[in-house]
Amino acid sequence: MKVASLVKKIREYNPDADCDMVERAYAFSARVHRGQKRISGEPYLVHPFAVATILAELRLDVPAVVTGLLHDTVEDTLTTLEEIEAEFGEEVANLVDGVTKIGLIEASSREEAEAKSMGKMLLASAKDIRVLLVKLADRAHNVRTIEHLPPERARRMAQETLDIYVPMAHRLGINWLKKEFEDVAFRILWPEEYGELRRKLALHRVEREGYIREITAILSKRLSAAGIEAEVTGRTKSGYSIFRKMREQGLAYDDVTDLVAFRVIVDSDRDCYDALGVVHRNWRPVPGRFRDYVALPKANRYQSLHTTVIGPYGERMEVQIRTKEMHAVAEYGIAAHWKYKAKEDGGPDKEQERFEWLHQLLEWQRRLEDPRQYLSTVKEDLLIDEIMVFSPKGEAFHLPVGATVLDFAYRIHSEVGDHCTAARVDGQLVTPRATLHHGQKVEVITTEDQKPSREWLKFVTTPRARERILAVVKAEERAKAQTLGRVLLERDLGRYRLDFARLRREGRMTEVLRRFRRESEEDLFEAIGYGRLRSHQVIEYLVPGGGGERERSRRGLRRWLPFRDRGKKKDAGPDVRVYGTEETMVRFGKCCQPLPGEPITGFMTRGRGVTIHAADCERLASADPSRRLEVEWEPRARAPRMIRLEVTSTDRPGLLAAMSKAISAAGVNIVRAYVRTSNEGKALNVFEMRMSRADELDALVQRIKRISGVETVRRLRA
Numbered sequence: 001m002k003v004a005s006l007v008k009k010i011r012e013y014n015p016d017a018d019c020d021m022v023e024r025a026y027a028f029s030a031r032v033h034r035g036q037k038r039i040s041g042e043p044y045l046v047h048p049f050a051v052a053t054i055l056a057e058l059r060l061d062v063p064a065v066v067t068g069l070l071h072d073t074v075e076d077t078l079t080t081l082e083e084i085e086a087e088f089g090e091e092v093a094n095l096v097d098g099v100t101k102i103g104l105i106e107a108s109s110r111e112e113a114e115a116k117s118m119g120k121m122l123l124a125s126a127k128d129i130r131v132l133l134v135k136l137a138d139r140a141h142n143v144r145t146i147e148h149l150p151p152e153r154a155r156r157m158a159q160e161t162l163d164i165y166v167p168m169a170h171r172l173g174i175n176w177l178k179k180e181f182e183d184v185a186f187r188i189l190w191p192e193e194y195g196e197l198r199r200k201l202a203l204h205r206v207e208r209e210g211y212i213r214e215i216t217a218i219l220s221k222r223l224s225a226a227g228i229e230a231e232v233t234g235r236t237k238s239g240y241s242i243f244r245k246m247r248e249q250g251l252a253y254d255d256v257t258d259l260v261a262f263r264v265i266v267d268s269d270r271d272c273y274d275a276l277g278v279v280h281r282n283w284r285p286v287p288g289r290f291r292d293y294v295a296l297p298k299a300n301r302y303q304s305l306h307t308t309v310i311g312p313y314g315e316r317m318e319v320q321i322r323t324k325e326m327h328a329v330a331e332y333g334i335a336a337h338w339k340y341k342a343k344e345d346g347g348p349d350k351e352q353e354r355f356e357w358l359h360q361l362l363e364w365q366r367r368l369e370d371p372r373q374y375l376s377t378v379k380e381d382l383l384i385d386e387i388m389v390f391s392p393k394g395e396a397f398h399l400p401v402g403a404t405v406l407d408f409a410y411r412i413h414s415e416v417g418d419h420c421t422a423a424r425v426d427g428q429l430v431t432p433r434a435t436l437h438h439g440q441k442v443e444v445i446t447t448e449d450q451k452p453s454r455e456w457l458k459f460v461t462t463p464r465a466r467e468r469i470l471a472v473v474k475a476e477e478r479a480k481a482q483t484l485g486r487v488l489l490e491r492d493l494g495r496y497r498l499d500f501a502r503l504r505r506e507g508r509m510t511e512v513l514r515r516f517r518r519e520s521e522e523d524l525f526e527a528i529g530y531g532r533l534r535s536h537q538v539i540e541y542l543v544p545g546g547g548g549e550r551e552r553s554r555r556g557l558r559r560w561l562p563f564r565d566r567g568k569k570k571d572a573g574p575d576v577r578v579y580g581t582e583e584t585m586v587r588f589g590k591c592c593q594p595l596p597g598e599p600i601t602g603f604m605t606r607g608r609g610v611t612i613h614a615a616d617c618e619r620l621a622s623a624d625p626s627r628r629l630e631v632e633w634e635p636r637a638r639a640p641r642m643i644r645l646e647v648t649s650t651d652r653p654g655l656l657a658a659m660s661k662a663i664s665a666a667g668v669n670i671v672r673a674y675v676r677t678s679n680e681g682k683a684l685n686v687f688e689m690r691m692s693r694a695d696e697l698d699a700l701v702q703r704i705k706r707i708s709g710v711e712t713v714r715r716l717r718a
Contacts, residue, residue, distance in 0.1 A: 003027075006049070009056045010065060017062050022052075025069040025088060032077040040148040047141060048072060054137040058174070058332060064130045067095040071134055074100045098131035099138065132168065139165045140177060143184040158188035173300035173333025182240035190243070197239050200253050208236060212260060215311065219262065219279070219319075226278050231265045258308070261318040265327050269294060272321050276305050279319050283309035286316060294326070296439045299386035299398040301329050387438040399436065403461050406432040409444045410465040417468060419446035433459040451476075481529030482522050489528055492535045496543050508542060515541055530627060531604050575634035578602055578610055586610045588639075592617040592717050596637035597694035602629035617717070638692040642671070644716040645701070647685040650709040651677045656685065658707050663687065666700045686716070 003026040007019045029048050036044035052068035066088060073079040074096055085093035098121060121135055143161055146154050162185040169178035187194045201208075212234035223230045236259055245256060264275050272294055279285075289308035297303045304322040311317035322330065386398050389408060397411050405425070409432070410417030420432050424443040436442065452472045460466055493499060500521075503509045509521060516533060518524040527533040576586065592614040594600050599615035604627045612631060613620050620628075649655055656675060663670055672688040691697050701713045 003049075006053055006056060006065070009053065010062065013059045014061070019062070021062055021066055021088065022069070025066040025092075026052075028087060029069045029073060032073050032079050036076065038145070038148070040145055044072075044076075050141040050144075051134070051137045054140050055134065058133065058137070060130065060133060063089075063091050063095060064134060066092050067099070067130070067134050068137060070096050071099045071138060095128065095131055095134065098128065099134050129172075132172070136165060136169055136172070136174065136177060140180065143181060146184060146188065154188055158185040161185050162189070169333075171300055173298075173302055173329060175331050175333065179238050179240075183238060186240040186243060193243060194239065197243060197253070201236065201239070201242075201259075205236075208260060212236075212262075215262060215317070218282075218312075219264065222278055222282055223264070223275055226274065228271050228275055228278065229267060230271070230275060232262065233265075234260055234262045236260055258316045258318055261320065263327075264319065264321045266321065266323055268323060272305050272323065275321050276307060279307060279309060279321070283311060283317065285309050294322075296388060299388060300333055302326075302333075304330065387436065389436050389439070390441045392441065392443045400461055403436050404432065404459055405430060405434050405436065405442065405444070406456060406460050407462045407465045408436060408442050409446075410460070410462065410468055412444065414468045416444055416446060417465060418452055418472060419448060419450045420444055421447045421450045432456075478526055482525040483529070485525030485528030485530075485535075489525065489535045489538060492539050493542075496539065498542065503542075512538055512541060532627075532629070575637050576600070576602075576612055576631050577634065578629055578631050586612065589613040589617060589619065591619050593641045593643070595641055595643070595691065595694040595697060596633045596639055600631055600633065602631035603627055604629055614717070640690045640692050643689055643691045643697060645687045645689070645704070646712075646714050646716050647687070647704060647710060648712045649683050649685060649707075650711070651681050651683040652709050655683070655707070655709045659685065659687075659704055659710070662703045662707060663689065663700065666696070666703060668696075668700065 003023055006026070007022055010017050010019060010022065026049070030045050033044040033048070038044055038047060048069045048071060051071060052065050055065045055068045070084060070088070070092065074081055074084065081093050081097055084096050121131060139161060142157065146157060149157065161181050166178055166181045166185070169175075169181060216232045216234050220230065220232045223232070242253075242256060242259065245251065246253065264279075266272055266275055286308040289306075291306040294303050294305055303326040304320045306318070306320055308316055308318050387401055387403065388396050388398055390396055391412070397408065399407055399411060405423040406417060406420055409420040409423070422432065422445040423430055423434070424445070425434065425436065425440050452469045454469075454473055456469050457466060457473075460469065490500070493503075500509065503512070512518075513520070513524060516524065516527070516538070518527065524533070524538075528535050528538075578586065586609055588594060589603075589611050594612055594614040594617075601613050601615050601617075601620060602610045603613055603620065603623060605611055610629060610631075647659060649659075660670065660673075668689050668691060670687055670689050674686040676684045678684075691700070697715065701715075704710055704713050
């Protein structure tokens, strides 16, 4: 581990690099990490040096490589960002700050710390993509040494790598890194399947290698005969890609016919299409399996021609055709062509604007208050691939797969989206909800009287579109609620010969706003219009006794109001406390059946009182946030609920009995059980039982998880 080897690697692709900074950073890192050890027992310096080496292999600039050497100094030593800036400059300090995690001292739990760290890193990456490249290099070395971690921690890292870092590497087009991440995750998360697949691939390796030699020789000869200089190679597909195909399509190993893929690398774009002609003249193409990513590159700049043909033995044969430059981008992605040269005007590189997906993740961060919910959204959104569509002028726009005409309209401009009524897609008239596909030309049609509605939220897919639609719809709903609230209060005031003008003159409206904690009269009217506040409450305050007998009986109640479930007496369940309303009708959502002790949210339903939902209830995701209420359980609340637990496991003798025994030992009776086994030696078990508290359910789940052969345990909502 010598800094000279790192300097040599950098000078191979950048002879003018400031390698003095690299040497100083190496010495600085060695000094501050002195005495620290990795879990493997190696000196800690091994890790930052390895990260810097990976960044040099990606041919990144000196500040990025230096950041690799320093990336853990602020997080794991007493070094400050001010020291980094004084020694290496503001650029390096900003990069180091971007990859420095948020500590547990700044968060309430490990999960929250991870989520906040992810948000911080993505925010920094949106300003400078090198932050993300350093983070990927950091993860690359960590997974290479994953065998030194305790099993549970290794599984957690492997799952996070598969959920977040694999799709990030894919988005940036760094194919070799994506494959390395997938292979490690496959080995750790599915060790039995990994070992079995490796054994099966090894069994026919000699036969497969002979087949590859035969096809590459035939293809090379025929391309040469056509006057095309080409390098032809063949490879067995990665274990994880084969495993994923088997799982997604329900195939056995023997049913996978395309284990091998061939690659043709030529000199020019024209040679790509000429080589495609040679392939198709010699072997019959499979209909619907041709993709032209040369004319229409992917969002990560990947370019190739993809085709599948029927090979000489009647087998399906995949062929990719690309130039040398395209191959470099296919393997190294953004790192193959990213330029970190500052603009003369000091502005950011225009290349940064390509990362629309990164900005979409940041929009989710602004919208979601719960960091853990944000992390879940990041995982989901990263898995969504992108398409590219064109405006009538030929301008390219990147959108997620599944995006609609309306998403495209909002991508152009919020005003275009607000007034979108239809579109012409490749000349065909379609509705705003029509799904777009890669390479289409889209012309948006607008009319002045069109406006957003909540119905639109059912088919748009991008955060940008959802944010704008919600903002417009909420503004309109607020205006309607304010009008309704004003009318209701005005009507009730009239019964006591009161009006707003008189109340304002006497300063009574100011008292009302203070009493009900409202910022303005519009805020007061809105609360009445939405049903969060009743007009009779205002009357009761202004005219003691004016609220009537029903209201008088509630005079003097605290703002904290305890209520009980209004269901049948035998199910009259746990006490809950409701903030911000005197509504007495309280019921529990059948969709989620919340258990005492789990996080809950109240939802005001007009004419039906307050419905209590589990905080993570899917129904709440699309509900109007302004109608939510703060609620919590009474400390000793209990309520019997029918609970369904889904347990996935291996199919082995005695496992069902062991699970039943664990449930019985917890003092819980099984009402109903369902078991289904598969040919792959797996079992799906569903248990229905009555339980009264969330902590009791959590304890039971942990008890079942400890049983040998159990893989996952989760609660199924109604």
